[in-house]
Amino acid sequence: MTTFADLGVDQDIIDALSARGITDSFPIQEQTIPLSLPGQDIIGQAKTGTGKTFGFGIPVVQRLGHDPAPGVQALIVVPTRELAVQVYEDIDMLASNRATSVVAIYGGKAYEGQIEQLRAGAQIVVGTPGRLIDLAGQRLLDLSGAAEVVLDEADKMLDLGFLPDIEKIFQKLPAVRHTQLFSATMPGPIVALARRFMSSPIHIRASDPDEGLAQANIRHLVYRAHALDKDEVIARILQAEGRGKTVIFTRTKRAAQKLVDELGDRGFNAGAVHGDMSQEARERSMAAFKAGRRDVLIATDVAARGIDVDDVTHVINHTVPDDEKNYLHRVGRTGRAGKTGIAITFVDWEDLHKWALINRALDFGKPDPAETYSSSPHLYADLDIPEGTKGRIATAPRTQAVKTRTRAPERAVDAAADGVDEGHTKRRRRRRRATAADRVGETFQDGTEPADGADTPSGEGSATEGAGTHDGGGTQHRDGKPAAARRRRRRRRSDAGSPTPGA
Known part of the structure; x- marks a missing residue:
């Protein structure tokens, strides 16, 4: 050298x-x-x-x-x-x-x-x-x-x-x-x-101009995939052995953002670069990808020439490019600096004519892409995907966050499993608190709803109609405050000249 x-x-x-x-x-x-x-x-x-x-x-x-x-x-x-x-x-x-x-x-x-x-x-x-x-x-x-x-x-x-x-x-x-x-x-x-x-x-x-139309250090794989199965296929490809940084190209900005959200929900650390993002957001996403903080970058064609990262191992075309030049620009993100790479292209049924033109121009010899699903054995064999791989992974921080967010729903599920709905469970808790209040003597003075309307939300009616107390016992007001505390507040108002009960 x-x-x-x-x-x-x-x-x-x-x-x-x-x-x-x-x-x-x-x-x-x-x-x-x-x-x-x-x-x-x-x-x-x-x-x-x-x-x-x-x-x-x-x-x-x-x-x-x-x-x-x-x-x-x-x-x-x-x-x-x-x-x-x-x-x-x-x-x-x-x-x-x-x-x-x-x-x-x-x-x-x-x-x-x-x-x-x-x-x-x-x-x-x-x-x-x-x-x-x-x-x-x-x-x-x-x-x-x-x-x-x-x-x-x-x-x-x-x-x-x-x-x-x-x-x-x-x-x-x-x-x-x-x-x-x-x-x-x-x-x-x-x-x-x-x-x-x-x-x-x-x-x-630097070389013969006809050389590199299909770079020798890039392995080209083409699959005829179903639109509803693509996300699942991509998620399994991202778990292939030896998979490093990966760039996924989409045709539209909306498709790019949708795929980012989908892969994030499946547990992958993905970022995006597309025209609906601010320039600062695009630069942050690109910087995170280059630094290795994110290992999946989803981009539209406008960003293709700016992705200059030597250690990209896989490029995935979510949809077939418009022509052979666009194809070369996309897949050129991998196989850089003398390294090898893998380029995977999904061809929709309606885009077979586009692929036919690209295949002819680049002399791939693959006029009929293999029909491929997320469960296809040849997908696993081609990309060295471990057997039994599914389209969802879980990382420790994400699992903890999910547990924190879903603790209350889990309690409801547990109650339902015992034949009790969540509302009934809450009523049982209020009843236990009311029983405890009875034991310490915290009851209304006469067992009825206070006459002071300022303590009752406007238009709500009285406790004796079932809107105030949970069981008609008069021991707990609907706002959860003990009856004794409410009685003391009512007496202070009476001393200040407020209407007294029954006045």
């Missing part, structure tokens, strides 16, 4: 990488870094999860120097908020031993913190097109000195319709600059963009 020192990377950046356990370079880094460090424009093409961020990030940080002047000198444009956060964290790590400041600029968060960092002199900006144009239009972001420019995930920007915004951003950049463009695929509009805004770029492919 080629080390970063072999590629000419500065020692302080090597130390920052080593602190993260990164010592050897990936093929895309080996090919791009030596050319990009002197200032050559680069078009980097490689499948997801192959280290493209360090491929462009190391040259950007190193070219700015150890102590760059305040002000925006480098701009990295990404298509989604989640990817902005991920790239920001990686670039900030690379610059951790330098006086270089990095800021993330994206929507869904307050302007104030981002503007404050810009005014403080941040030199590297990582941002999404919309917020970048917004701040630049307000003259809060000056890009005229950004001589280092990177477009990351350019094909995704094309899919999201960001190319007009990219052209607006390039108009605000200096004419002389060092530009890098990275993309998993190179459709025609991206090639045209590169020709317009790059100077004699070198096109580098």
Whole structure:
């Protein structure tokens, strides 16, 4: 393996990488870094999860120097908020031993913190097109000195319709600059963009472009599943031997939240990332997943490119993706950094035509997915699920919480088992308390309801009609207070001039 020192990377950046356990370079880094460090424009093409961020990030940080002047000198444009956060964290790590400041600029968060960092002199900006144009239009972001420019995930920007915004951003950049463009695929509009805004770029492919359509280190399993059985199937898959962090993709935001609730009820530690969540909630959920506090993440496609976690072992497609590109983007969350992974796709009966197109495009040779249920033996065999596994697990904290919440209902169940309903049980308790009151002489003075209406809720009637005492004995008022205490209160009112009984 080629080390970063072999590629000419500065020692302080090597130390920052080593602190993260990164010592050897990936093929895309080996090919791009030596050319990009002197200032050559680069078009980097490689499948997801192959280290493209360090491929462009190391040259950007190193070219700015150890102590760059305040002000925006480098701009990295990404298509989604989640990817902005991920790239920001990686670039900030690379610059951790330098006086270089990095800021993330994206929507869904307050302007104030981002503007404050810009005014403080941040030199590297990582941002999404919309917020970048917004701040630049307000003259809060000056890009005229950004001589280092990177477009990351350019094909995704094309899919999201960001190319007009990219052209607006390039108009605000200096004419002389060092530009890098990275993309998993190179459709025609991206090639045209590169020709317009790059100077004699070198096109580098980390591998053959046809390789990796179905990555060799990812095992692809496809099942024709019933919609009402999917949750049960997923719950059993999550108990497979060797299952680590797992990403589940759903088609809609509602389906994502419903699955989070369902898996949480079954005892799994699941989080979500989807468009109905606030940006802060999405970031917290993603951070918990990366840190291992949650081992299941349920996401819609908008978050797919921002899930950059090396130890994802399983990806589950709750519904079949729309096309082969979307499929590759989803399953690319596993099998990263040379590790192996498992991709599982559920195909509904009405989506068989979609799967047929994906199967043909990726040459899977699986035109007819096996009909699969949660009890199917081949499901257990394919995924190494222990025999006898059911779709629900129980953890100690959750069990204790359930016991605390359900203590009263359990008592009712126990009473019912003895042939006594819960209401009868309560009446027996009140009768025992009333008997105890009789023993100490705490009875009404004349055995009847007090005449003072202030002691009786309005419109409730008297105790002798069955609304006040539990058994007509006159020993216990409906509010549970002893008769003697009520008698003393009545006498005090009489002394103060209140009407006396019988007046």
